[in-house]
Amino acid sequence: MGKKLLLEHVDVPGINTLSVYRQKGGYASVEKALKTMTPEAVVEEVKTSGLRGRGGAGFPTGMKWSFLAKPAGVPRYLVCNADESEPGTFKDRYLMEKIPHLLIEGMITASYALGARTSYIYIRGEYFYVAQILEKAIAEAYEAGLLGKNIFNSGFDHDCYVQVGAGAYICGEETALLESLEGKRGNPRIKPPFPAVAGLYGCPTVVNNVETIAAVVPIVNHGGAAYAAIGVGKSTGTKLISASGHIKKPGVYEIELGVPVEEFIYSDEYCGGIINDRKLKAVVAGGSSVPILPADLILKTAAGEPRLMSYESLADGGFASGTMLGSGGFIVMDETASVVKNLYTFTRFYHHESCGQCSPCREGTGWMEKIMHKILDGDGTMNDIELLWDIQAKIEGKTICPLGDAAAWPVASAIRHFRSEFEEYVRRGHSIKDVKHYYSTKGIPEPAYS
């Protein structure tokens, strides 16, 4: 069994209440930090831990914190990114729903480290019931004196608020999130300036993912070095993986970074193998934005090394043969899945979610969706495949925020690794409009869901 730092007590009955949470050692990190550590010392521990942002980009958290500008007389803010809208990712919801106090505890400890008197949890609108769970936990924390004035007699005051978004993926991009939090339209800002200098209301701000903030709790409790001892290389600690698709046991798993992908998919501790023991076809390893990889490349790197669940190993080979850990949304597809159909769904998603600020993303995402729709309808041409390739290349790297890249990468990788499947759709034309017909002619089992 791998070590559990975040989900250790997740199955304890009543762990969502303050009393049970405290019985299990909850809020120890707040007490320890506020009573025995300087804010700088907490930042130092986080640096030592090697913790990297769990929201997708994997930026070292300690370094991000140390970039926070500290002009005198200007408030600083900690903002928790609970917008979690990346298809395939549902770990933050699980954590907040099951152990809300872990996030609140992390918010207080991290805010102390950053000198933030006020923090916000920005949660996606569809998680309304989770927002209510958080509100309840916050109320309990206020009542117990863990939030509010002079926490643990340390002189540190802190207020934490929950803000519900209105259901836009783009509001998970940190600067769009800040705009939305300020009550404006959720358009990503043009950077620089970065939030660390001018974030919420123009004040220095740190935006971190739910899981990142929760991980601060074990780091302060056990020390950064103990945290760094878990994992491999620069992928330290544990990571929550949202596993979905054609696996026997979909769900949220806390893994020690560095578990082999093969073990993660097939062992009973995690996904338990493929439904009906069918063949693995492809995996989207880190949420819809990261490149899809075929079975051989997700299990082994191009050099033949076993692929591990870590930032470095998943990225090995660049985009030619690798992918990214991203937000840990692990989507497994077996041999019955259609990569083309799946890609259509993704293109539709990014088209729907583009904020529309910059031309390549605004126009290109819709165009890609329309072409995918055409191909799926059996009306595609070989030229459409080239066109798709060209459009994604003209979006990637030319937009204001990374949503443009996120829309381009799935298209590029699907064509890179599964071109023959696209060609099949084009060649068979209308005869595969009917998906069932397609599978019967391919001589493979019909998907259970179609």
Add this chain to the structure above:
Amino acid sequence: MAKVTIDDITIDVPDGTTILQAARMIGGDIVPPAMCYYSKLKTSGGYCRTCIVKVEQGSAKDPRPMPKPVASCRTTVMDGMVVRNITSPEVLEARAGVVEFLLINHPLDCPVCDQAGECHLQDLAYEHGKADTRYEFERREFEKIDIGDKVQLHMTRCILCYRCVKVADQITDGRVHGVINRGDVAEISTYIENAIDNDFSGNVIDVCPVGALTDKTFRFQSRVWYTKPVDAHRDCDKCSGKVRLWYKGEEVLRVTGRKDKYGEVEDWICNSCRFDHKKTSDWVIEGPTKVDRHSVISANHYENLRILKANIERQKKALPHGEKVQLGQGALDPNNIHGK
């Protein structure tokens, strides 16, 4: 000061200058096209991505190249920066891509669009685009909206450059935001209607690079290349009163701000000058506009510049006490403004 090299031409510019501004200081073909940036509007730029360039060397201190193309209008130069625009095939290809994106949902209704002839999207497509379109789907369409009785919003033509939004935010009062919905169905909102009561709201027409915001008082009156621009001014208590009059025959068909070669107005003008003063007698004529953009407006005009100059000189002499030259009705036959 910072030394920056753009397409192998080096120039010293003040700190804080953007790559685009530096390129404009150099001038000529190396200036990237800009559809959304507007030097007189704070926080403008960054949206359209037509001005993207490659930064081959970040600075003298950190010579690494920037990993992605950058928006030259929003990137400040660093000392020792090396930039490529027209000398990079990659940039030209990427820009052609941006132009294509801007055009796939554009109605291409130039034949019935008042902006035709002075439209930046036409110029951009002509100079940086490709001849064919690869887009074969239906183009998006919106209903036309009247924004008050003077301005019409034809959203179908909009390229979402946000300039009008910034004008409404920065030049007029009492306005919050102007875009509703998102993605390719985002539209300039009718909140903007509230802005029309404002003295300066007509400036949204001047900043609009395409025919999305047009002057209803000018609507369908003439193709711009049949009109003759003349610079003029009047004493105005609201604005500088420095405008451009667009004549057809003796009639002033419309009044606009004076745009420079990058399509930016020199001064914001008020609605009173723009919409309510359309008689030659309202204005002091300064002379025909020098049109130096390679636009259709410059085709075959101003053959008789000498005649106009003579007219003004004659008037000056007739005014013994150095009064302003007032070209009242009849004093000038604008048909004579054909000069070269």
